[in-house]
Amino acid sequence: MDxxxxxxxxxDVDGVMTTGHFLxxxxxxxxxxxxPDDNDGLSLLKRDIEIRFITGDKKGFxxxxxxxxxxxxxxxxxxxxxxxxxxxxxxxxxxxxIYMGDGIFDHYVMREVCYSIAPANADKLAKQxxxxxxxxxxxxxAVAEACLHIMAxxxxxxxxxxxxxxxxxxxxxxxx
Amino acid sequence: MDxxxxxxxxxDVDGVMTTGHFLxxxxxxxxxxxxPDDNDGLSLLKRDIEIRFITGDKKGFxxxxxxxxxxxxxxxxxxxxxxxxxxxxxxxxxxxxIYMGDGIFDHYVMREVCYSIAPANADKLAKQxxxxxxxxxxxxxAVAEACLHIMAxxxxxxxxxxxxxxxxxxxxxxxx
Amino acid sequence: MDxxxxxxxxxDVDGVMTTGHFLxxxxxxxxxxxxPDDNDGLSLLKRDIEIRFITGDKKGFxxxxxxxxxxxxxxxxxxxxxxxxxxxxxxxxxxxxIYMGDGIFDHYVMREVCYSIAPANADKLAKQxxxxxxxxxxxxxAVAEACLHIMAxxxxxxxxxxxxxxxxxxxxxxxx
Amino acid sequence: MDxxxxxxxxxDVDGVMTTGHFLxxxxxxxxxxxxPDDNDGLSLLKRDIEIRFITGDKKGFxxxxxxxxxxxxxxxxxxxxxxxxxxxxxxxxxxxxIYMGDGIFDHYVMREVCYSIAPANADKLAKQxxxxxxxxxxxxxAVAEACLHIMAxxxxxxxxxxxxxxxxxxxxxxxx
Numbered sequence: 090m091d092x093x094x095x096x097x098x099x100x101d102v103d104g105v106m107t108t109g110h111f112l113x114x115x116x117x118x119x120x121x122x123x124x125p126d127d128n129d130g131l132s133l134l135k136r137d138i139e140i141r142f143i144t145g146d147k148k149g150f151x152x153x154x155x156x157x158x159x160x161x162x163x164x165x166x167x168x169x170x171x172x173x174x175x176x177x178x179x180x181x182x183x184x185x186x187i188y189m190g191d192g193i194f195d196h197y198v199m200r201e202v203c204y205s206i207a208p209a210n211a212d213k214l215a216k217q218x219x220x221x222x223x224x225x226x227x228x229x230x231a232v233a234e235a236c237l238h239i240m241a242x243x244x245x246x247x248x249x250x251x252x253x254x255x256x257x258x259x260x261x262x263x264x265x
Numbered sequence: 266m267d268x269x270x271x272x273x274x275x276x277d278v279d280g281v282m283t284t285g286h287f288l289x290x291x292x293x294x295x296x297x298x299x300x301p302d303d304n305d306g307l308s309l310l311k312r313d314i315e316i317r318f319i320t321g322d323k324k325g326f327x328x329x330x331x332x333x334x335x336x337x338x339x340x341x342x343x344x345x346x347x348x349x350x351x352x353x354x355x356x357x358x359x360x361x362x363i364y365m366g367d368g369i370f371d372h373y374v375m376r377e378v379c380y381s382i383a384p385a386n387a388d389k390l391a392k393q394x395x396x397x398x399x400x401x402x403x404x405x406x407a408v409a410e411a412c413l414h415i416m417a418x419x420x421x422x423x424x425x426x427x428x429x430x431x432x433x434x435x436x437x438x439x440x441x
Numbered sequence: 442m443d444x445x446x447x448x449x450x451x452x453d454v455d456g457v458m459t460t461g462h463f464l465x466x467x468x469x470x471x472x473x474x475x476x477p478d479d480n481d482g483l484s485l486l487k488r489d490i491e492i493r494f495i496t497g498d499k500k501g502f503x504x505x506x507x508x509x510x511x512x513x514x515x516x517x518x519x520x521x522x523x524x525x526x527x528x529x530x531x532x533x534x535x536x537x538x539i540y541m542g543d544g545i546f547d548h549y550v551m552r553e554v555c556y557s558i559a560p561a562n563a564d565k566l567a568k569q570x571x572x573x574x575x576x577x578x579x580x581x582x583a584v585a586e587a588c589l590h591i592m593a594x595x596x597x598x599x600x601x602x603x604x605x606x607x608x609x610x611x612x613x614x615x616x617x
Numbered sequence: 618m619d620x621x622x623x624x625x626x627x628x629d630v631d632g633v634m635t636t637g638h639f640l641x642x643x644x645x646x647x648x649x650x651x652x653p654d655d656n657d658g659l660s661l662l663k664r665d666i667e668i669r670f671i672t673g674d675k676k677g678f679x680x681x682x683x684x685x686x687x688x689x690x691x692x693x694x695x696x697x698x699x700x701x702x703x704x705x706x707x708x709x710x711x712x713x714x715i716y717m718g719d720g721i722f723d724h725y726v727m728r729e730v731c732y733s734i735a736p737a738n739a740d741k742l743a744k745q746x747x748x749x750x751x752x753x754x755x756x757x758x759a760v761a762e763a764c765l766h767i768m769a770x771x772x773x774x775x776x777x778x779x780x781x782x783x784x785x786x787x788x789x790x791x792x793x
Contacts (some may be wrong), residue, residue: 109653110650110756111650111684112648113683114648116683117683117688119291120290122288122289123287124286124287129346152289152290154291156287156293156294160294170657171780191653192654192657193761212758213762233388234389249372252373295467296471299462300463301463301543305545327467328467330467331466331467331469332469404462405461406545425548428549472640472642474641475640475641476638504641507643508646511645582721585740586741
């Protein structure tokens with residue numbers, strides 16, 4: 090466990106919480122593909138650290154908002170990748186920020202924050218700049234894996250023998 | 266063939282019968298991705314053992330119900346992963362239960378039942394706790410493979426030379 | 442090139458022309474995923490041999506028909522996998538039939554016909570019984586590859602230096 | 618850096634900008650799957666070279682047009698693969714054309730132009746004829762990778778340390 094305690098986990102949505110795909114009909118960008126376990130992993134980690142999402146996708150924002158805000162109850166802001174460092178600096182000390190992203194410009198953010206994570210299917214530059222690359226891809230448990238990794242590295246490791254409900258209210262995908 | 270005869274095969278739906286993906290529009294979780302052969306594999310196994318499904322996904326329940334109950338004619342219950350052991354114990358002797366699951370909390374169930382199976386793409390903990398990990402992934406024949414595995418291990422192995430209709434009515438995906 | 446000249450290429454649809462996935466909404470099986478190059482490969486092969494499709498999927502038949510019959514102009518019949526051998530025998534000499542399938546019961550057909558092909562992602566039994574397993578999967582050029590393989594093995598190999606239009610009307614995906 | 622300066626980058630859409638899949642309902646070809654970073658990679662490259670798209674897919678044209686023309690602001694023409702060389706020759710000197718394609722007939726174009734690129738998941742012939750095969754597949758950053766490759770080979774390599782906005786207006790997926 091490290092001595093530095095990060096205070097926020099900021100997560101890019103497309104390609105991290107999703108497979109990165111945009112499903113188009115003749116009407117436009119209508120669908121995105123989210124995956125299993127990420128919401129449950131976040132429900133474990135949120136006892137330890139603030140969690141919020143940012144997205145650069147304005148056209149797909151209603152889809153992203155439906156999943157992240159309405160169904161998962163996390164805050165979500167629209168921030169262009171190339172303006173993210175300034176946006177984050179205005180809200181948090183950069184040395185206490187964990188960032189997870191996958192895209193061609195996400196390394197601009199990764200090199201400024203305290204700790205950065207990329208999913209297995211991320212852009213090459215993003216993976217080169219990340220402190221940790223998950224074994225799983227976006228939309229295939231990458232965020233769940235990142236959550237357990239953050240718990241083990243900065244807080245208390247997840248104990249697989251203990252039912253999560255023992256720790257308080259669980260509010261993930263399958264919460265009661 | 267083992268001497269213990271399990272009496273029920275309980276199958277988690279998302280990530281096992283599906284790819285684990287949730288397809289979202291701005292209206293919410295609207296689509297799931299099921300795969301080939303699973304319904305046919307189950308139609309072979311159901312001569313030997315009771316088969317039922319459980320899901321923790323309340324928002325996606327109408328999609329799951331359409332496939333599992335309406336189109337495949339199997340029973341389906343909504344049970345949160347972290348309450349599954351109690352739910353199962355109230356209905357079956359745990360030492361006669363086979364469970365198949367893929368998620369971050371499914372090992373809580375796996376360690377209590379007689380025999381457990383995880384698909385190839387399951388969470389790491391689920392795969393570590395499973396007695397058998399299929400070569401195929403969820404939504405890509407994992408359940409069909411599990412069915413043939415259960416037949417070979419606990420009942421009579423599937424005989425590829427004999428037409429399944431010879432054994433009685435077949436009611437899988439392609440049934441007449 | 443072999444001396445036997447097959448007279449028909451019979452192709453199973455789901456998992457061969459598609460990825461095998463069934464996309465479900467709360468309304469049921471609404472979508473299937475077809476792939477690139479297959480229609481173009483078939484447009485080359487159809488000069489040499491009759492081509493037709495069979496499917497066991499009654500609930501998804503309108504989707505399959507739209508792609509195979511309306512958009513690609515090939516004949517399509519609904520025939521349960523376990524009745525396919527009889528159905529084929531009533532129409533063609535089995536020793537002149539090439540069959541391509543991917544499913545758990547397709548080996549019943551494969552062992553009776555002259556030549557059989559399975560896509561890379563097929564069921565294990567189907568691949569064990571196939572004379573040829575394509576490198577590509579269903580919905581990812583498996584049928585296009587099978588077409589070039591059949592041309593090379595039984596007819597005249599595709600000549601990559603010659604524009605296909607030189608041979609007559611092309612009617613594939615991208616036909617003019 | 619080579620001495621030859623190409624003047625246009627012509628990109629096939631299906632299987633290059635998309636996964637190659639056609640999602641069908643009973644109404645027909647209704648959806649295609651686009652991917653991350655490609656629009657951003659193109660926004661970097663377009664300072665150096667003209668960029669345009671061609672497609673052979675008439676039935677899926679409204680979907681393609683929505684993404685390429687309406688959302689990404691690039692020109693798009695319908696040109697059958699087997700007529701593409703003539704179409705290109707009528708507009709550009711072939712020795713100054715870079716072409717990216719993935720299909721069974723794309724090698725007819727590739728062998729005539731100055732430089733050709735195929736995505737990792739392309740047809741075997743296309744990959745054999747391409748000067749460069751991307752590590753990533755269509756709909757999974759293949760075009761973004763191609764853009765950085767073209768910049769490095771023919772123009773000025775992308776400098777990961779410099780914010781792209783420093784070079785002028787950025788108009789990719791996540792542009793402000």
